[in-house]
Amino acid sequence: MSVHVFPDLPDSELCSATYPALGPDFGSLCNEADKHDGNHIALVVVAPGYRRYVVWTPAGEVLPDEETSLAHAQGQTPPIEGDQVT
Numbered sequence: 001m002s003v004h005v006f007p008d009l010p011d012s013e014l015c016s017a018t019y020p021a022l023g024p025d026f027g028s029l030c031n032e033a034d035k036h037d038g039n040h041i042a043l044v045v046v047a048p049g050y051r052r053y054v055v056w057t058p059a060g061e062v063l064p065d066e067e068t069s070l071a072h073a074q075g076q077t078p079p080i081e082g083d084q085v086t
C-alpha cells in the first residue's frame with residue numbers, strides 16, 4: 001500500500017475540485033495543489049486514527065477508494081513482512 005503525500009500549502013493554493021460521488025464524502029475538497037496533474041484525491045477522516053483516500057478523475061469519474069490507517073500514513077516505508085522493526 002502506497003502512502004500519498006499531499007503538498008503543504010495554504011487552502012487558497014489547493015485544488016478546488018470537490019468529490020462528486022453522492023454519500024458521506026460528497027463535496028470533500030481535493031488536497032492536491034491547484035492546477036495539479038492527474039487525478040484528484042482527498043483525504044477523508046472516517047474515525048479517529050482511521051483515514052481514507054477518495055480519488056476521482058478530472059472528468060469526474062470516481063475511482064475505487066484507497067484505504068489506509070493512520071499507522072500506515074505515519075510511516076514512509078511500512079516494515080516488510082517478516083522483518084519488522086520493533
Ligand SMILES: [Zn+2]
Pocket residue numbers: 015016017030031032036039040041
Ligand atoms: Zn484536485
